[in-house]
Amino acid sequence: MWDKFPVIAEADVVIVGSGSAGSSAAIAAGRSGADAVLIEKLPFLGGTSTAVLDTFYGFFTPGNVSKKVVGGVGDDVVTGLKALGPVIRRPNTFGAGMGITYVAEHLKVVWERLVREAGVRVLLHTFLQHAIVNNGWVDEIVVATKAGLRRVRATVFVDASGDADLCHFAGFGYERAGDAGPVQTLTTTFRMANVDRARRASIDTKTLHGLMAEAASGGGYDLPRREGSDHITPIDGVTATIMTRLPSYERHADGTAVNATDPDFLTNAEMDGRRQALEYVRFLRDHTPGYESAQLVALGTQIGVRETRRVYGDYRLTAEDVLGAVSFDDQIGLCGAPIEDHHEGTDTRWRYLPDGATVGIPYRSLVVRDAGNVLVGGRCFSATHDAHASVRSMAQCMAMGQAAGAAAAMAVADGVSARDVDVHRLQSALSRGGAIIESDDAVVAP
Ligand SMILES: Cc1cc2nc3c(=O)[nH]c(=O)nc-3n(C[C@H](O)[C@H](O)[C@H](O)COP(=O)(O)OP(=O)(O)OC[C@H]3O[C@@H](n4cnc5c(N)ncnc54)[C@H](O)[C@@H]3O)c2cc1C
Structure with a gap:
């Protein structure tokens, strides 16, 4: 029927x-000489x-010895952002290491520039809906576009959809x-303007949490998370927040369960998230120094x-791998995040x-x-809940994406399955592309 x-x-x-993984994968595949197509629903x-x-x-890495553990495409992204305006290095509110805060509108353009420079064809407003599989090999996928349903063929696919839609x-x-253990919650972010930075700085995070x-x-405010954070941005007087908290999984009486891949659940979460965000806005304006106007x-x-x-x-x-800081012969990147x-x-x-x-x-x-011919990258990679809770930061998603894209191009060039890619050659190619693979190569951050 798909023909x-x-x-x-x-x-x-x-x-x-x-996302961070898929765009990095596209850039790496294109730079490796592959004819690459990047599909995005947004x-x-x-x-x-x-x-x-x-x-x-x-x-x-967090802590007293801050080492830089991701390079490659990630560095190119940060360089691109700096060319468009200021970026801020700032410590994480919870001691999770130095962050790099940017203007998200600039990042949209930076991703586009890097992807196009790598010769990648981009299809926006294109939503994967189906996969045609033969003995574990994906032959083609079906996407929804403004022009109707269309087929897309490839030798190797990278699933960087975050929700593992392709798989x-x-x-x-x-x-x-959520089925077998805990699951991370959902968050609607929001930004505030006209914040008096000096007055806001007069109270620390602990005091903010106390006020919350x-x-x-x-009883006057519906604030499920009492440890949310706000942070400065490169735009004067503008702060961004990670404060709201919504459930991401619901088990029904009949034993079935839904999450953010269910159309109704996702729709309600979007609307409940916006409602909750307005509650936090009200709280900030009423109770937090610096937010009065x-x-x-x-x-x-x-x-x-x-x-x-x-x-x-x-x-x-x-989690044992993460907390034990385990190294692997076939590692393609590093993570020091908690x-x-x-x-x-x-x-x-x-x-x-x-x-x-x-x-x-x-x-x-x-x-x-x-x-046989599918790789994953980013937040749908193969990990337990706990390990995922460490390795899902965007720099690691970029490192995974770069590796998946370069490996996909190698699999095509060598005519092998994703599994049979020569990992030592992959590691050398990634290193030449600026990726940091061995902990010895991670230098103390300047
Ligand atoms: C609220 C929140 C706060 C966080 N805070 C931080 C932070 O401060 N710093 C940090 O480093 N990390 C943070 N993280 C984690 C990090 O942002 C994510 O793990 C990371 O961005 C995931 O990147 P990704 O490329 O794997 O997936 P995503 O960024 O989710 O990208 C997936 C892409 O696939 C597209 N897509 C999905 N399905 C389809 C389909 N069927 N067809 C076509 N396209 C599709 C999506 O539109 C999207 O563009 C946070 C995460 C959340 C949710």
Whole structure:
């Protein structure tokens, strides 16, 4: 039945999703000489990095010895941002390492520039809906476009959709977050303008949390998370927040469950998130020094989704790997970020690696267990809930994406499956592209 829909693209490598992982994968595939197509349902690139957030974490390890652990495409992105305006390096509110805060509108343009310079064809407003699979090999995918349904063919696919949509439609195995353990909550971000920075700086984070708890316990405000944060941005008088908290999983009486991949659940979460954001705005204006004359200027373009589906890969990263700072022969990147669990309580739980230490991200955690020609990158990679809660920062998503894109191009050039890519050659290629792979190569941050 799918044959009746025209083929809109045929490429060596097709990447689904253009978040930090997918855009990096596209850039790496294009730079490696592959004919690459990047498919994105939104009207711009960047996913969570442009639609929800404004701060990269994961470039630096937290603690007293701050090491820079991600380079490559990530560095090019930061250089591109600096060329368009100021970026701010600032410590994370919860001690999770140095962040890089940028103007999200600039990042949309930076992703576009880098992807185009790499010779990648981009299809925006293009929504993956179906996969045609033969013995574990994806032959083609079906996408919804303004012109109707279309087919897209590729030799190798990268699933960087965050929600593992490609693996889901292909019938490959994954864990639905929440089914077997805890799941991270959802957050609608928002930005405030006309904030008096000096007055806001007169109280510390602990005091802000105390004010939140007081306002919430008085009953006048619906503030489920009492440890939310606000931070300065490169624009004077504008702050951004990560404060709201919405459930990301609902179990029904009949035993079925839904999450942010369910149309009704997602729609309600978007609307509830905006309603809740206005509650936090009210709290800030009524109770927080510096916000007395502040105004809401933007709600996140879409609700922030931390985890939905984690694909089963050839290896599954665990909390023990992360906290034990384990190295792997086939690692393609590093992570020093703590396990940051936005569970359904009023606080957020943090577990740290030893000071300055990193865990390796194994190539096998990007190789889809049930597939021959599919790699994953970003927040749907193969990990347990806890390990995912560490490795999902955007710098790590860029590192995973760069590796997946370069590996996909190698698989095409060598005529092998994703699984049979020569990992040592991949590691050398990534290093030449500026990626940081071995902990010895991570230098103390300037
Ligand atoms: C509220 C919140 C706060 C966070 N705070 C930080 C922070 O401060 N710093 C940090 O480094 N990390 C933070 N994280 C984590 C980090 O942002 C994410 O893990 C990371 O951005 C995920 O990148 P990704 O490329 O894997 O996925 P995404 O950024 O989610 O990108 C997936 C892309 O795929 C597209 N897509 C999905 N399905 C389809 C489909 N079927 N067809 C076509 N396109 C599709 C989406 O539109 C999107 O563009 C936060 C996450 C959340 C939710």
